[in-house]
Amino acid sequence: MARTRLTAQDRHAQLVAAALQAFAEGGYAGTTTDQVARIAGVSQPYVIRLFGSKQELFLATLRYAGDRIEATWRAAAEQDPTLHGLGHAYKQLLAERELLIVLLHGYGAAAETTIGDAVRACYGNLYTVVRELTGASPDEMRDFFAMGMLITVLGAMRVLGPDAVPPQPWMTDLLGSMPHAGEK
Secondary structure (H helix, E strand, O other): OOOOOOOHHHHHHHHHHHHHHHHHHHOOOOOOHHHHHHHHOOOHHHHHHHHOOHHHHHHHHHHHHHHHHHHHHHHHHHHOOOHHHHHHHHHHHHHHHHHHHHHHHHHHOOOOHHHHHHHHHHHHHHHHHHHHHHOOOHHHHHHHHHHHHHHHHHHHOOOOOOOOOOOOHHHHHHHHOOOOOOOO
16 A cells, blocks of 8 residues: 655644644653654654754744634634633633643743743734734733633643543632633
């Protein structure tokens, strides 16, 4: 049976998908390019040839996560260009936990200059996109992003999302205080 060769763009996407999984599991410091290569089914030198370094692979993975969130918000705004509409769409990303966890790892690794620059640019872009799509005030933006960070952390801990753990009393209390927490 003949194997089909992937295009460079397809191979790049395959490696970023593998990196998303690996970095979500091990974080930036705890993940090797060899682990990413094994998940992708390629050699470690091939990963380095395509990305140059682990840091560049991580940056590509962060860009992918930010682009995925932006695309989700832009699609949602076509139906409901409000903070509520975009917030509802963000909660749908809880099914893609790796995206959110990689962003959290990026924030944690922000002391490294290049990564810090990248996550600040990502966050700033997402802020600008939401402001552009909704026309929200600075106070509304602060509240939206504060709630988004809470949702991100709760999703990473599996308190929210499709694979949520059985609720403990503190979880029920917190989730009960959040507007629209139970929405799907």
